Amino acid sequence: MLRSIPVPIQSLSRRIPFFRAKLIHKRLISTSLYHKSESSIESDLTKGQDQQSRFLEEYKIRTLLERPIYYYADKELPKFSIERLYEQSEKLSPTFILQNAQDTIEHLLAYNARRLKEFRNLPYLVVLNPSISESYSIYLQTMSSLITASLNPPTTMEENETFAKDVLSEFIDVHADTLPSLSKGFNEVIDLINPKQITHFLDNHLKERISMRLIAHQHIQLTKALNGETTYQKGGKYNGVIKILNIPDVIRKNAELINDIFLLKYDQTVPIQIDTNLYPINYWSRQDPELALPTEEELQHFPYIEYHLDYILSELFKNSFRAHIENEIEDPVQITISISKKPTSYLELRIRDKGKGIPSKTLNHIFDYSFTTWENNEGDSYKTLNVPPGLGGNIVAGMGYGLPLSKNYVEIFNDTLPDEDGVITTKGSLSIQSYYGWGTDVYLKTVGQ
Amino acid sequence: MIRARNFQRCAIRFTSSSNYSPITSHSYIYQDFLSKSSKEEIAKHLENLGPFPTYSSILNPQHFYQNEILMEFSKKGPHPVSLRQLAGYGNKLTKQKIINSANFVRIELPIRLAMRIRDLQTLPFGVVNNFHLAQIYESYYHSFNAFRKIPAISTLQENDKFCETLSTMLDDHVFNLPHLMMGGLEVSILRNLPQQELDQFMSSMIRSRISRRVIVEEHLSLSENYKRDPYATKPPHYIGEIFQNCNAAEHFRIVADVIKNSMLDRYADIDKMPDLEIEGDTSTSFPFMVPHLHYLIGEILRNSFEATIQTHGTMTSKKLPPITVTIINLKREVTFRISDRGGGIGHDKLKGIWSFGKNPELARKSLSNFHRIPGLQLYSNLKVTPAGSSIVNTPDSAGLLNQTSLSDTEHSTETKKSTLENLTTRPFEYKLGLGLPMSKIYADYWNGDLTMNSLEGYGSDTSLTLSKLGFHSNVNQLDRA
Numbered sequence: 001m002l003r004s005i006p007v008p009i010q011s012l013s014r015r016i017p018f019f020r021a022k023l024i025h026k027r028l029i030s031t032s033l034y035h036k037s038e039s040s041i042e043s044d045l046t047k048g049q050d051q052q053s054r055f056l057e058e059y060k061i062r063t064l065l066e067r068p069i070y071y072y073a074d075k076e077l078p079k080f081s082i083e084r085l086y087e088q089s090e091k092l093s094p095t096f097i098l099q100n101a102q103d104t105i106e107h108l109l110a111y112n113a114r115r116l117k118e119f120r121n122l123p124y125l126v127v128l129n130p131s132i133s134e135s136y137s138i139y140l141q142t143m144s145s146l147i148t149a150s151l152n153p154p155t156t157m158e159e160n161e162t163f164a165k166d167v168l169s170e171f172i173d174v175h176a177d178t179l180p181s182l183s184k185g186f187n188e189v190i191d192l193i194n195p196k197q198i199t200h201f202l203d204n205h206l207k208e209r210i211s212m213r214l215i216a217h218q219h220i221q222l223t224k225a226l227n228g229e230t231t232y233q234k235g236g237k238y239n240g241v242i243k244i245l246n247i248p249d250v251i252r253k254n255a256e257l258i259n260d261i262f263l264l265k266y267d268q269t270v271p272i273q274i275d276t277n278l279y280p281i282n283y284w285s286r287q288d289p290e291l292a293l294p295t296e297e298e299l300q301h302f303p304y305i306e307y308h309l310d311y312i313l314s315e316l317f318k319n320s321f322r323a324h325i326e327n328e329i330e331d332p333v334q335i336t337i338s339i340s341k342k343p344t345s346y347l348e349l350r351i352r353d354k355g356k357g358i359p360s361k362t363l364n365h366i367f368d369y370s371f372t373t374w375e376n377n378e379g380d381s382y383k384t385l386n387v388p389p390g391l392g393g394n395i396v397a398g399m400g401y402g403l404p405l406s407k408n409y410v411e412i413f414n415d416t417l418p419d420e421d422g423v424i425t426t427k428g429s430l431s432i433q434s435y436y437g438w439g440t441d442v443y444l445k446t447v448g449q
Numbered sequence: 450m451i452r453a454r455n456f457q458r459c460a461i462r463f464t465s466s467s468n469y470s471p472i473t474s475h476s477y478i479y480q481d482f483l484s485k486s487s488k489e490e491i492a493k494h495l496e497n498l499g500p501f502p503t504y505s506s507i508l509n510p511q512h513f514y515q516n517e518i519l520m521e522f523s524k525k526g527p528h529p530v531s532l533r534q535l536a537g538y539g540n541k542l543t544k545q546k547i548i549n550s551a552n553f554v555r556i557e558l559p560i561r562l563a564m565r566i567r568d569l570q571t572l573p574f575g576v577v578n579n580f581h582l583a584q585i586y587e588s589y590y591h592s593f594n595a596f597r598k599i600p601a602i603s604t605l606q607e608n609d610k611f612c613e614t615l616s617t618m619l620d621d622h623v624f625n626l627p628h629l630m631m632g633g634l635e636v637s638i639l640r641n642l643p644q645q646e647l648d649q650f651m652s653s654m655i656r657s658r659i660s661r662r663v664i665v666e667e668h669l670s671l672s673e674n675y676k677r678d679p680y681a682t683k684p685p686h687y688i689g690e691i692f693q694n695c696n697a698a699e700h701f702r703i704v705a706d707v708i709k710n711s712m713l714d715r716y717a718d719i720d721k722m723p724d725l726e727i728e729g730d731t732s733t734s735f736p737f738m739v740p741h742l743h744y745l746i747g748e749i750l751r752n753s754f755e756a757t758i759q760t761h762g763t764m765t766s767k768k769l770p771p772i773t774v775t776i777i778n779l780k781r782e783v784t785f786r787i788s789d790r791g792g793g794i795g796h797d798k799l800k801g802i803w804s805f806g807k808n809p810e811l812a813r814k815s816l817s818n819f820h821r822i823p824g825l826q827l828y829s830n831l832k833v834t835p836a837g838s839s840i841v842n843t844p845d846s847a848g849l850l851n852q853t854s855l856s857d858t859e860h861s862t863e864t865k866k867s868t869l870e871n872l873t874t875r876p877f878e879y880k881l882g883l884g885l886p887m888s889k890i891y892a893d894y895w896n897g898d899l900t901m902n903s904l905e906g907y908g909s910d911t912s913l914t915l916s917k918l919g920f921h922s923n924v925n926q927l928d929r930a
Contacts, residue, residue: 052471052472059580059820063580063638066498066639068491070639071483120574120578122574123572123573124569124570124571124586125570125571126574127500128508130513140495141496144492144493144495148488148489151485192570192571
């Protein structure tokens with residue numbers, strides 16, 4: 001029986017489909033067997049091995065890419081709390097900031113990986129949608145830059161500043177735009193995916209996005225405090241994102257901002273009126289109260305995260321102001337502030353407008369995301385002109401993320417696990433009471449500590 | 450006997466193991482991805498996890514919107530058809546029948562492709578984004594685009610051109626089956642799809658593939674026969690060219706020889722290898738597709754030989770215990786019982802052998818074995834026009850016409866590239882681990898059955914039942930789109 005010397009098929013150009021190669025190969029065996037020299041057989045062999053080597057390298061890298069996503073996505077996330085933010089501020093020092101930089105990187109990697117994992121769980125065609133894939137690509141980008149940062153964490157104050165300015169600030173900027181894209185994308189894929197899946201995705205997405213940005217902002221703030229850009233009080237509580245805010249000032253600032261936009265769009269502005277509680281809570285109690293009147297400072301100042309409050313207020317003002325303008329109400333929008341330090345420290349705001357209110361059918365969906373279609377056409381006064389934080393004068397009308405996102409901001413510090421007494425503490429809440437035909441009251445509560 | 454010789458030639462080609470490959474069965478075992486160098490590589494290449502690879506002409510931002518067309522196609526149902534209809538009902542072939550057949554194929558293919566592409570589109574992104582499944586997606590989409598644009602066929606000349614295109618498509622897609630199997634292994638490694646869904650997906654894809662290829666090959670052989678002899682009458686119960694009358698015992702012996710030769714690396718003494726003892730209705734003959742039959746028999750015998758050699762090979766210098774094949778011939782079906790004394794399988798393992806889901810370690814080994822198969826085409830070579838539309842490029846080089854149905858060589862449709870043939874003759878060392886799940890799909894497809902029983906410590910019995918297609922020729926076989 002003729003025993004043929006095998007000529008490996010992979011020596012033939014890989015552009016030739018397999019079986020053509022096989023046929024040519026058979027012919028080679030039968031006709032040119034004795035004419036093929038030793039060396040050419042060998043070089044065919046090495047060519048084939050080269051191809052396989054190259055493929056092996058490429059393929060190994062390819063499979064390597066997914067491992068860190070699964071690894072980091074499974075990591076436990078740090079518990080989010082106001083206490084922790086205060087703790088970081090109190091511990092702030094040159095040594096601490098470097099440790100915090102490393103922690104920040106690790107936490108951001110975990111969050112980023114979770115987002116990637118969730119994107120990869122969406123159906124294939126959904127991620128092929130250009131708006132959604134844009135978001136996904138940005139997360140890939142930041143994951144890459146975070147991994148690089150984790151290889152060289154900052155070891156000096158200068159390196160930390162560069163880190164805060166380049167890696168962290170870039171992280172925040174690059175993700176600022178993702179919400180309008182995502183919204184557009186999900187609107188386009190609504191037929192391809194279960195609405196519950198979208199809601200689940202967006203719920204987690206929005207919440208984790210807030211957490212990620214907070215972690216990054218906190219480190220940036222702490223860095224700024226240490227290098228003198230903002231006030232630094234060693235051992236103090238307000239070196240980080242939580243600062244003592246003058247609440248009426250913040251309110252006025254945001255009202256002005258919204259009015260500027262409205263002036264451009266409607267050629268009108270809406271006045272506001274601020275009032276506050278004059279006396280301490282226990283003033284009227286039967287106990288002998290300490291009749292020390294609260295100072296103006298106590299009544300108007302409260303520690304909180306300014307850009308969170310900015311966002312929430314601007315969303316709520318957009319709603320109320322628009323309602324006033326569309327219904328031609330000249331009265332001001334009333335904002336009532338109630339701040340207390342003892343026994344617990346809290347801030348409560350009520351925004352009361354006379355914008356004719358919200359019909360109850362719509363009210364049921366008010367915290368849903370934009371893609372759920374509203375059946376009734378009775379006025380768009382509930383719809384928000386949504387502006388993601390940091391995007392100033394940009395108006396994206398009717399996106400519908402404003403209220404759900406605001407709610408997430410307020411509730412971010414809510415405990416999800418009960419304490420030793422089985423109590424689940426609520427640290428923040430946003431609720432709406434509407435009087436259809438008259439106006440709407442919005443209640444915002446946030447707990448200080 | 451031509452086919453027998455083909456197989457023997459293939460086997461000989463593989464026996465010498467100068468097939469050194471840089472890929473070993475440990476190539477993809479878990480490596481430390483947290484090391485500095487790994488992280489650097491990862492950070493550099495992470496963008497490759499995005500949806501639009503640079504090499505692809507199909508996967509780009511417009512693809513999502515262009516997909517509307519496919520959605521339309523996928524909403525039309527596939528036309529269920531029986532073997533008899535495919536074979537061109539009635540005694541004589543006519544020009545009109547050929548043209549009808551051509552248009553039937555022209556319309557059915559895009560619909561069926563569209564349905565499977567929809568399957569891929571609904572799987573999670575992380576699953577389809579794997580190297581192999583992504584290639585499959587592109588390959589299918591490419592075919593879909595190419596075929597939906599083909600205009601209606603009304604003359605025999607147009608049919609000739611159409612057959613060329615079909616033939617090339619079959620060739621180009623030969624690489625899909627291994628990639629589908631490798632894609633399944635990737636999913637097992639990453640565990641990103643539950644086992645049941647993976648099995649469903651794989652069955653669905655493979656069934657559809659069988660249907661499409663049968664439809665295409667049937668039309669090609671009809672066209673060829675008509676060209677050769679337009680006035681021939683067909684025998685009664687004719688079900689088509691691609692089905693041959695197979696003598697069961699003969700085919701068992703042929704395949705057993707091939708497998709024995711492929712195992713020489715493992716067990717050098719071919720004379721001591723287990724004998725094949727055939728009993729029962731040894732003269733049974735029935736119509737079936739030879740490549741499928743060989744694949745089925747091959748996988749079963751391969752397992753039996755392997756088990757016997759593994760269990761007894763180093764323990765004795767005597768001849769290894771034989772493998773007994775019992776043939777039971779009934780009116781509408783034929784059953785084969787293949788009994789070996791290879792030591793059997795534990796009951797827990799027996800439960801999982803039909804699934805495409807493997808444990809990650811095993812899957813990695815199998816995958817690296819796959820990648821090592823000499824000559825396996827690892828990258829697709831889809832052709833597009835300068836404007837970017839997908840085309841199925843028909844070669845005009847004379848030597849390659851032999852691969853189309855227009856050649857004069859005998860049994861030209863049988864020399865058509867068949868991945869199955871290649872898999873059947875692969876050397877022993879390339880253990881792929883998917884033989885049984887695949888075989889079950891093929892057996893199920895032809896209304897047959899494949900089961901396995903085992904006596905742990907002694908041996909296993911595999912039972913393969915195949916329907917006699919002639920009796921079921923009116924059944925709507927090919928509605929599994």
